[in-house]
Amino acid sequence: MTRSKLIEATTQVVREVGYARATTRAIAEAAGVAEGTIYRHFPQKQQLFFAAILERNAPIIEWVSALPDRAGNNTVRENLGETLRRLAQLRDDVLPLELSLRADPDLAREHLQALASLPEGPPPGPPAHIAAYLAAEQALGRVRDDLDPMSTAIVLLATLFGLGMLPPSPSGEMDATLLEATLDLLVDGIRPDAARSSPEGVNG
Numbered sequence: 001m002t003r004s005k006l007i008e009a010t011t012q013v014v015r016e017v018g019y020a021r022a023t024t025r026a027i028a029e030a031a032g033v034a035e036g037t038i039y040r041h042f043p044q045k046q047q048l049f050f051a052a053i054l055e056r057n058a059p060i061i062e063w064v065s066a067l068p069d070r071a072g073n074n075t076v077r078e079n080l081g082e083t084l085r086r087l088a089q090l091r092d093d094v095l096p097l098e099l100s101l102r103a104d105p106d107l108a109r110e111h112l113q114a115l116a117s118l119p120e121g122p123p124p125g126p127p128a129h130i131a132a133y134l135a136a137e138q139a140l141g142r143v144r145d146d147l148d149p150m151s152t153a154i155v156l157l158a159t160l161f162g163l164g165m166l167p168p169s170p171s172g173e174m175d176a177t178l179l180e181a182t183l184d185l186l187v188d189g190i191r192p193d194a195a196r197s198s199p200e201g202v203n204g
Helices: 001-015 025-031 035-041 045-056 058-065 077-103 107-115 126-139 151-165 176-190
Strands: none
Touching: 001 025, 001 035, 001 045, 025 035, 025 045, 035 045, 045 077, 058 077, 058 126, 077 126, 077 151, 077 176, 126 151, 151 176
């Protein structure tokens, strides 16, 4: 119960003042608990921030984690396009935090300490799930067999975050034209050589 209240309070405070100004004192006051209570649930403030993001975006994370199981279904372009659209929502939450981590030495240090404390490393995230999906499509012959899945996944996500630095569209959603251009560049580069001569493009 207390953990949920802290996450809800964090979401509220960050929405009002941003990550850089979201102090543990302000979050504790919004949650109606003592400031020390936060550290019994989240040893570092950045862990609380990430927990709030993950909680709010649980359906997106669940969908992306199941992406490898979609190999062979629909087209590669459709699957990657839907992945980008969903992750664009997650990006809008993560990008401000990532920028704050780089701008705030204390947050950046806490972030590195938290990662270093994980005995098995960070849990699998979108890069690993996308890479697993691409590897599964490779096995089906729908993606070039000389492609490095993880490198491609990182390039895809870097592009997504790069688009997030552009001015938002009036609707607040990812620009459809930019999304289509991104998919054109990516899918044309990862499709099997046999499909490159096909005027219809990627149909796999």
